[in-house]
Amino acid sequence: MEIFLQQIINGLVQGSVYALVALGYTMVYGILGLINFAHGEVVMVGAMLALSALTAMLGWGVPPLLALPLSLILAILGCMALGYSIERVAYRPLRHAPRLAPLITAIGVSIVLQNLAMMIWGRQYHAFPQLIDNQSHLIGGAIINDIQIIIFVMALAIMASLMVVVHRTRLGRAMRAVAENQHAAQLMGVDINRVISVTFMLGSALAAVAGLMVSANYGLAHYYMGFLLGLKAFTAAVLGGIGNLRGAMLGGLLLGLIESLGAGYIGDMTGGFLGSNYQDVFAFFVLIAVLVFRPSGLLGERIAERA
Amino acid sequence: MSDRLLEIRDLQVAYGGIHAVKGIDLHIAPGELVALIGSNGAGKTTTLKTLAGLLHPAGGQIHYDGNSLNDIAAHRRVTLGIALVPEGRGIFARLTIADNLLMGAYSRNDQHEIATDLERMYALFPRLAERRNQLAGTLSGGEQQMVAMARALMSRPRLLMLDEPSMGLAPLMVQKIFETIRDIAALGMSILLVEQNARLALQAANRGYVMESGTITLSGASDELLGSDAVQRAYLGG
Numbered sequence: 001m002e003i004f005l006q007q008i009i010n011g012l013v014q015g016s017v018y019a020l021v022a023l024g025y026t027m028v029y030g031i032l033g034l035i036n037f038a039h040g041e042v043v044m045v046g047a048m049l050a051l052s053a054l055t056a057m058l059g060w061g062v063p064p065l066l067a068l069p070l071s072l073i074l075a076i077l078g079c080m081a082l083g084y085s086i087e088r089v090a091y092r093p094l095r096h097a098p099r100l101a102p103l104i105t106a107i108g109v110s111i112v113l114q115n116l117a118m119m120i121w122g123r124q125y126h127a128f129p130q131l132i133d134n135q136s137h138l139i140g141g142a143i144i145n146d147i148q149i150i151i152f153v154m155a156l157a158i159m160a161s162l163m164v165v166v167h168r169t170r171l172g173r174a175m176r177a178v179a180e181n182q183h184a185a186q187l188m189g190v191d192i193n194r195v196i197s198v199t200f201m202l203g204s205a206l207a208a209v210a211g212l213m214v215s216a217n218y219g220l221a222h223y224y225m226g227f228l229l230g231l232k233a234f235t236a237a238v239l240g241g242i243g244n245l246r247g248a249m250l251g252g253l254l255l256g257l258i259e260s261l262g263a264g265y266i267g268d269m270t271g272g273f274l275g276s277n278y279q280d281v282f283a284f285f286v287l288i289a290v291l292v293f294r295p296s297g298l299l300g301e302r303i304a305e306r307a
Numbered sequence: 308m309s310d311r312l313l314e315i316r317d318l319q320v321a322y323g324g325i326h327a328v329k330g331i332d333l334h335i336a337p338g339e340l341v342a343l344i345g346s347n348g349a350g351k352t353t354t355l356k357t358l359a360g361l362l363h364p365a366g367g368q369i370h371y372d373g374n375s376l377n378d379i380a381a382h383r384r385v386t387l388g389i390a391l392v393p394e395g396r397g398i399f400a401r402l403t404i405a406d407n408l409l410m411g412a413y414s415r416n417d418q419h420e421i422a423t424d425l426e427r428m429y430a431l432f433p434r435l436a437e438r439r440n441q442l443a444g445t446l447s448g449g450e451q452q453m454v455a456m457a458r459a460l461m462s463r464p465r466l467l468m469l470d471e472p473s474m475g476l477a478p479l480m481v482q483k484i485f486e487t488i489r490d491i492a493a494l495g496m497s498i499l500l501v502e503q504n505a506r507l508a509l510q511a512a513n514r515g516y517v518m519e520s521g522t523i524t525l526s527g528a529s530d531e532l533l534g535s536d537a538v539q540r541a542y543l544g545g
């Protein structure tokens with residue numbers, strides 16, 4: 001029972017990070033019908049930027065509780081600029097090209113970003129500095145620490161704010177309108193290029209936050225971390241129904257839970273043959289199962305081919 | 308130029324190599340209701356889309372309010388007072404009726420006036436008022452046409468373009484839509500009306516143009532066109 005509760009906690013925390021990243025995939029897909037496979041790398045860049053800024057500031061003697069939000073803001077701004085540039089350089093020129101073309105550039109952008117990151121930050125793992133006295137709390141026999149609590153609460157707050165922006169503001173209304181009918185949105189006076197840029201920047205801001213969260217949670221960051229994380233968040237978006245914001249959030253949390261519970265019990269299930277290091281496998285089982293049995297995802301409408 | 312809100316000269320539009328509009332001249336005076344009629348594939352929708360900025364001319368000039376429109380992006384034309392109710396309505400099915408109408412006011416930032424206009428639209432189309440928080444995709448065809456028109460009016464256009472507003476509607480609904488068009492025209496708005504239903508369109512309009520495979524073949528006062536043999540034979544089943 002304690003193991004179960006522990007895995008639920010771990011799953012929800014990790015899942016809330018997946019959800020933030022999944023939202024980036026799903027927002028871009030919703031508006032452009034495009035899978036931005038470079039999105040995972042934006043998360044990685046966010047983590048690296050935040051970590052570099054944090055290390056530098058701590059070195060200058062900036063108090064940790066000031067350095068942390070400052071690095072987060074820096075990472076957010078950096079990632080927004082990156083997301084904006086990716087769209088301008090890699091996707092906009094291909095807006096009317098066959099759908100395979102932007103998919104290929106997306107992979108190209110991923111490779112470029114990974115290699116750039118490797119050149120800048122090296123191949124080694126970077127340790128996340130100990131900032132706060134990370135206290136652990138016992139609930140029902142399971143342990144949750146301060147960082148996990150902060151991650152989960154912050155992720156939920158960010159998601160709630162995003163929903164407010166999308167459903168209650170003029171910008172959000174324009175985003176939904178562009179997602180549904182670009183021509184009609186133009187006829188309303190919407191500069192669709194601007195809305196698309198803003199969408200990429202919003203998604204990238206979420207990615208930056210997620211990047212910092214992951215590295216804080218696991219205590220490290222690495223130039224290659226965006227690949228697997230991106231793939232899992234993409235899985236989460238597909239699980240929830242790609243293009244659907246609520247779906248991305250649900251999919252993220254669910255995937256976190258599936259992974260965590262799977263990792264917790266895989267040893268028992270296989271008589272000790274497979275250990276918890278196989279946890280990554282679950283995400284891909286989920287992806288394949290969703291694609292086979294319910295390609296539109298849990299909350300998605302049937303995926304209509306976009307004209 | 309004050310007697311010309313819109314003036315098109317030698318407008319040509321092509322889809323790749325296919326010339327859909329082959330050099331047309333057309334003008335609209337302030338407050339005028341002008342009908343553009345013609346059979347399927349004549350180039351009417353292409354003309355309206357070009358005026359709205361969704362398509363780019365291959366040649367010719369579009370002047371609006373004395374200035375060239377040729378290099379102005381679609382989303383900026385709304386600010387200038389040009390609105391198009393597109394063929395097939397183009398409503399946002401997954402947005403509520405209220406959100407659709409607010410999208411119509413996207414180019415404006417006079418919040419208070421927008422709220423007043425919103426109520427004005429609900430007064431003009433009471434059926435929309437009752438359903439304002441319903442998703443627009445759940446409406447009937449006629450109600451969707453009302454949304455499309457109300458949405459366009461929310462931008463406070465000086466030139467309203469309507470592409471086949473009666474398409475697919477039951478006769479009663481067609482009458483209601485045309486009544487509304489007449490009411491709007493009476494307020495002094497300039498209207499360019501594209502219609503398959505030539506009789507209704509010409510009866511409502513001051514002047515009309517007849518378009519055939521990309522060119523204007525006839526133009527004149529509505530009464531003249533309604534009385535002309537050519538129009539009678541081709542469009543009025545006489």
Ligand SMILES: Nc1ncnc2c1ncn2[C@@H]1O[C@H](COP(=O)(O)OP(=O)(O)OP(=O)(O)O)[C@@H](O)[C@H]1O
Binds near residue numbers: 346349
């Ligand atoms: N996207 C497109 N690509 C290629 N050709 C097109 C396209 N849209 C329209 N056309 C062609 O341009 C010509 C004019 O079409 P348009 O839609 O303007 O006619 P229309 O007068 O509005 O007809 P209808 O009364 O049927 O709506 C037609 O021959 C049509 O096939």
Ligand SMILES: [Mg+2]
Binds near residue numbers: 351352353394470
């Ligand atoms: Mg047409």
